[in-house]
Each structure stands twice: as structure tokens, then as C-alpha cells.
Amino acid sequence: MxxxxxxxxxxxxxxxxxxxxxxxxxxxxxxxxxxxxxxxxxxxxxxxxxxxxxxxxxxxxxxxxxxxxxxxxxxxxxxxxxxxxxxxxxxxxxxxxxxxxxxxxxxxxxxxxxxxxxxxxxxxxxxxxxxxxxxxxxxxxxxxxxxxxxxxxxxxxxxxxxxxxxPELDDRISGVSWSRPSPVKGFSPPLEADGERELAQIWIPQLARGRMPALTQIGVVIGRCYKICPLLPFPSRNPRRADDLLSEYQTALVDEWAVDPRDVVYASETNPLDCYRTLSTLKIRFDRTMAGTYEPRMVLSPAGSKVLAAGALMAAIEHGMAVQYLETESYSFDDRPTLxxxxxxxxxxxxxxxxxxxxxxxxxxx
Missing domain, CATH: 3.40.50.10770 (Hypothetical protein VC1899 like domain (Restriction endonuclease-like))
Incomplete structure (x- = not known):
């Protein structure tokens, strides 16, 4: 440890x-x-x-x-x-x-x-x-x-x-995603129950501008989840960033993922340790709750901010979490001069x- x-x-x-x-x-x-x-x-x-x-x-x-x-x-x-x-x-x-x-x-x-x-x-x-x-x-x-x-x-x-x-520069970089999600090399522990207990998965997609189609595809491949807990950047230097993302992802959150508002996860946009601690705490509590009843699995899908992704990386390494990702085939960049x-x-x-x-x-x- x-x-x-x-x-x-x-x-x-x-x-x-x-x-x-x-x-x-x-x-x-x-x-x-x-x-x-x-x-x-x-x-x-x-x-x-x-x-x-x-x-x-x-x-x-x-x-x-x-x-x-x-x-x-x-x-x-x-x-x-x-x-x-x-x-x-x-x-x-x-x-x-x-x-x-x-x-x-x-x-x-x-x-x-x-x-x-x-x-x-x-x-x-x-x-x-x-x-x-x-x-x-x-x-x-x-x-x-x-x-x-x-x-x-x-x-x-x-x-x-x-x-x-x-984050503002990240919003100016967009990409065309590959057709099928896959686990990241080295971050694919078993995702199927290996005993008598039923599998219980928590999926934590990191919400980012313009990534909804990719995250939707990842969600389909992951399949049935016990809970889906979207990760939002808050606090952030743009105080409305989390609200804007909730608005952008409203259809997925409500109609496709059926997310309970109480299951939304928040982590600082500027400090990777906040994301690491939050995900670690969630993992420990989930494993404790499911012990002896279900086979718990936690799946991360980082997108957007590399600060949040760094916290997710640390949590995935420390706790053996899976990382499901949709590779980008090509990028485009809005290179207009910075105002x-x-x-x-x-x-x-x-x-x-x-x-x-x-x-x-x-x-x-x-």
C-alpha cells in the first residue's frame, strides 16, 4: 500500500x-x-x-x-x-x-x-x-x-x-473516437464475478465537454452497473463548469444512465489528490458494503482534465480499479489566438x- x-x-x-x-x-x-x-x-x-x-x-x-x-x-x-x-x-x-x-x-x-x-x-x-x-x-x-x-x-x-x-484549452481540442471502447493496458482486472457472488459494478465516468458520445459508448460496453457515479470538476476556476456539464449531459444522466443525483461525485479541478482521496474513499466503502454479498468492481473512465485524470490514475493503481477508455482516431484544434x-x-x-x-x-x- x-x-x-x-x-x-x-x-x-x-x-x-x-x-x-x-x-x-x-x-x-x-x-x-x-x-x-x-x-x-x-x-x-x-x-x-x-x-x-x-x-x-x-x-x-x-x-x-x-x-x-x-x-x-x-x-x-x-x-x-x-x-x-x-x-x-x-x-x-x-x-x-x-x-x-x-x-x-x-x-x-x-x-x-x-x-x-x-x-x-x-x-x-x-x-x-x-x-x-x-x-x-x-x-x-x-x-x-x-x-x-x-x-x-x-x-x-x-x-x-x-x-x-x-481546461479552457482542453475545450478547444476535439476528437473523432474509435468505434469500440477497450480497457487501458495494465488496467483491466477481471470484470466478471469469479465465484458464487453476483457482480456489482460502479462506473465512474469523468464528464468533460464534447465527450458524451464517447462516454455513452463506453457505458454500453461496460453493461449493467449497480451504480453510475459521474465525476464532475468542482470546485473549478469557472464556477459554472459543473452546471454546464450537467446541462450538456442531461439526456445521458437522466434517460440512459438513470443517475441518482445523490451519486454524483465532485473533485477539485486543480488538485489531483482530491480526486484520488475521493475515489479511494468510495472504493473502500463500496467494497466494505458489498463484502460477502456481491463481487464488487469499480470502473473508471477519465476524460478531459489531466489533473482529474492523474487522481484517477493514482486510485486505479492503488486499488486495482479497471480503466475503460475510447481511443481517439483523430484530433482537431481550434487554434485561434488566446484572448x-x-x-x-x-x-x-x-x-x-x-x-x-x-x-x-x-x-x-x-
């Missing part, structure tokens, strides 16, 4: 810059950054921040998620970001990950695990950082699990998550494992 996760070291916005400048100033620290090199305008932020402090003590694996028939505009953006990242971190490799196989099956998760296995973390690396900002769930979640488990087996290596989040006064990016940093927690006991206290 990772008892320290409930109160793990977390930094936000300006404190992230301060942490990087102080923690990585130690000349003994050597860092491997794993991040996306796609079209997302947030792709360079973390690499630039780290490079400023670390210089040649920073190496990187940059992931290019390749999907069929990308638009020329997005391909040009991705090429520009890749070239810039090579300049920011000269000691880097580009890992090209084909998201779909020849038969159109989504295989991005299996391929990133294979590629990371072919590029093991060097023995001199003291810190591994996964930048989730521009990685898809199907690639980012398997990469996070593999890197975390690798760091946990190393005596003196820390594992960090970093995210540059902007003056528009909300700025948020930065989040977490340390999930490392020597810093060596003195924690089972209750998470030093």
Missing part, C-alpha cells in the same frame, strides 16, 4: 518553479523526462522549465503518438514542437507510437510499454518525471504504471508526475515515490 499518497508532496503553479529551481539545483541529480511531442501547445513547458535548471543533467524520451491521416496543420504543429524539444533537451530520443494496428485495433498502450522496455532508465538517473500534459490516457496511464513500478524497485530513484493544465484576460495554464507537480518517503510508516506519518 502507498499510504503516503493521501498526502504526498504536491506543488502548484509558482511553487512548481520554485521546487524545480531548488530541488534540481543539486548537481548529483540526473533526470529522465518522459513527455509528449505532439501538437498540444503545452508540450514544451515542462521540458523548458527543467532544462533551465538541469542543463546537460537532463535527458528525455519524447513520445510521438501517430494516428492515421492527421491534418496537415496538426502535423506541422507536432513537427514544430518536436524540433523545439530537441533543442531544449539535446540528449533525447523520439519514440514513435502507432496508436492503431493494421486491423485498426488500439495498441498504443502495449507499444509504449514495449518501447519503454527497450529504453531502460539509466543507473545514474536519480529522478524520473512523466509529463502527462499532452499524453493520451491510452499511452500515459501504461507509461505511468511502468515507470512508477520501475522507480519503486530502485533504491534511490524518485518518480514525479507533472501536468500543465488548462487577453483568458485564464492562464495551471502547473501541478507530485512526487509519487522515492527516498523522501523512506521514513513514512503505514499511516503515512513520519
Amino acid at each position: 502507498r499510504s503516503h499518497w493521501a498526502n504526498c508532496i504536491t506543488n502548484f503553479d509558482a511553487d512548481v518553479d520554485d521546487f524545480v529551481a531548488e530541488y534540481f539545483a543539486d548537481p548529483s541529480r540526473r533526470v529522465l523526462l518522459v513527455a509528449a511531442a505532439g501538437f498540444d501547445p503545452r508540450s514544451r513547458r515542462i521540458a523548458q522549465m527543467l532544462s533551465t535548471t538541469l542543463g546537460d543533467r537532463l535527458s528525455a524520451l519524447f513520445i510521438r503518438e501517430e494516428r492515421p491521416n492527421p491534418s496537415a496543420a496538426l502535423l506541422a504543429r507536432a513537427d514544430e514542437n518536436e524540433a523545439a524539444l530537441k533543442g531544449i533537451v539535446p540528449d533525447c530520443k523520439i519514440l514513435q507510437v502507432e496508436i492503431f494496428a493494421d486491423d485498426s485495433a488500439p495498441v498504443g498502450g502495449a507499444r509504449i510499454v514495449k518501447l519503454l522496455g527497450e529504453h531502460p532508465v539509466g543507473n545514474d538517473v536519480t529522478d524520473v518525471i512523466l509529463d502527462l500534459s499532452a499524453l493520451s490516457i491510452g499511452v500515459g496511464f501504461p507509461a505511468a504504471r511502468m515507470l512508477l513500478e520501475d522507480c519503486e524497485t530502485a533504491a534511490n530513484r524518485a518518480f514525479h508526475l507533472m501536468i500543465v493544465s488548462n 487577453p484576460g483568458a485564464p492562464s495554464d495551471m502547473t501541478v507537480h507530485l512526487i509519487l515515490s522515492g527516498p523522501i518517503y523512506s521514513s513514512y510508516d503505514e499511516t503515512g506519518r513520519t
Whole structure:
């Protein structure tokens, strides 16, 4: 059990810059950054921040998620970001990950695990950082699990998550979903009752703008649920975001999923630990309630905000939850200039494992 996760070291916005400048100033620290090199305008932020402090003590694996028939505009953006990242971190490799196989099956998760296995973390690396900002769930979640488990087996290596989040920017990115949902690589424990007890599933879809068709398809594949508990971002920096999502999803919530208003789950849009704690508490209470009567299963479907997705990732790893996801075939991006006064990016940093927690006991206290 990772008892320290409930109160793990977390930094936000300006404190992230301060942490990087102080923690990585130690000349003994050597860092491997794993991040996306796609079209997302947030792709360079973390690499630039780290490079400023670390210089040649920073190496990187940059992931290019390749999907069929990308638009020329997005391909040009991705090429520009890749070239810039090579300049920011000269000691880097580009890992090209084909998201779909020849038969159109989504295989991005299996391929990133294979590629990371072919590029093991060097023995001199003291810190591994996964930048989730521009990685898809199907690639980012398997990469996070593999890197975390690798760091946990190393005596003196820390594992960090970093995210540059902007919900308003997320709303400007839309995609065409694949035809059939599938479990994320490494997050597919059995979903069928394995004994005399009947299966009781709770499905927690993370509501996000424009994702209703994808979540509806996922719900059909998951099938019968004991409860459906939609996850809403609240509090959020747009006070009406949760209300807007409830309005957008009204048909699904009422007519298709028959959600009891008391079953709606809320988690902070800015703090992944709030999502992690909320989902962990729900899982523990559900298992306790169903013990001896039903076979409990909890299924997560992250979408939209990577901050909430990071909390879902932690809960899924810690409690063995399933993650059901609908891969995106292609993206489109509204690249109109940002208006003056528009909300700025948020930065989040977490340390999930490392020597810093060596003195924690089972209750998470030093």
C-alpha cells in the first residue's frame, strides 16, 4: 500500500518553479523526462522549465503518438514542437507510437510499454518525471504504471508526475473516437464475478465537454452497473463548469444512465489528490458494503482534465480499479489566438515515490 499518497508532496503553479529551481539545483541529480511531442501547445513547458535548471543533467524520451491521416496543420504543429524539444533537451530520443494496428485495433498502450522496455532508465538517473500534459490516457496511464513500478524497485530513484493544465484549452481540442471502447493496458482486472457472488459494478465516468458520445459508448460496453457515479470538476476556476456539464449531459444522466443525483461525485479541478482521496474513499466503502454479498468492481473512465485524470490514475493503481477508455482516431484544434484576460495554464507537480518517503510508516506519518 502507498499510504503516503493521501498526502504526498504536491506543488502548484509558482511553487512548481520554485521546487524545480531548488530541488534540481543539486548537481548529483540526473533526470529522465518522459513527455509528449505532439501538437498540444503545452508540450514544451515542462521540458523548458527543467532544462533551465538541469542543463546537460537532463535527458528525455519524447513520445510521438501517430494516428492515421492527421491534418496537415496538426502535423506541422507536432513537427514544430518536436524540433523545439530537441533543442531544449539535446540528449533525447523520439519514440514513435502507432496508436492503431493494421486491423485498426488500439495498441498504443502495449507499444509504449514495449518501447519503454527497450529504453531502460539509466543507473545514474536519480529522478524520473512523466509529463502527462499532452499524453493520451491510452499511452500515459501504461507509461505511468511502468515507470512508477520501475522507480519503486530502485533504491534511490524518485518518480514525479507533472501536468500543465488548462481546461479552457482542453475545450478547444476535439476528437473523432474509435468505434469500440477497450480497457487501458495494465488496467483491466477481471470484470466478471469469479465465484458464487453476483457482480456489482460502479462506473465512474469523468464528464468533460464534447465527450458524451464517447462516454455513452463506453457505458454500453461496460453493461449493467449497480451504480453510475459521474465525476464532475468542482470546485473549478469557472464556477459554472459543473452546471454546464450537467446541462450538456442531461439526456445521458437522466434517460440512459438513470443517475441518482445523490451519486454524483465532485473533485477539485486543480488538485489531483482530491480526486484520488475521493475515489479511494468510495472504493473502500463500496467494497466494505458489498463484502460477502456481491463481487464488487469499480470502473473508471477519465476524460478531459489531466489533473482529474492523474487522481484517477493514482486510485486505479492503488486499488486495482479497471480503466475503460475510447481511443481517439483523430484530433482537431481550434487554434485561434488566446484572448487577453483568458485564464492562464495551471502547473501541478507530485512526487509519487522515492527516498523522501523512506521514513513514512503505514499511516503515512513520519
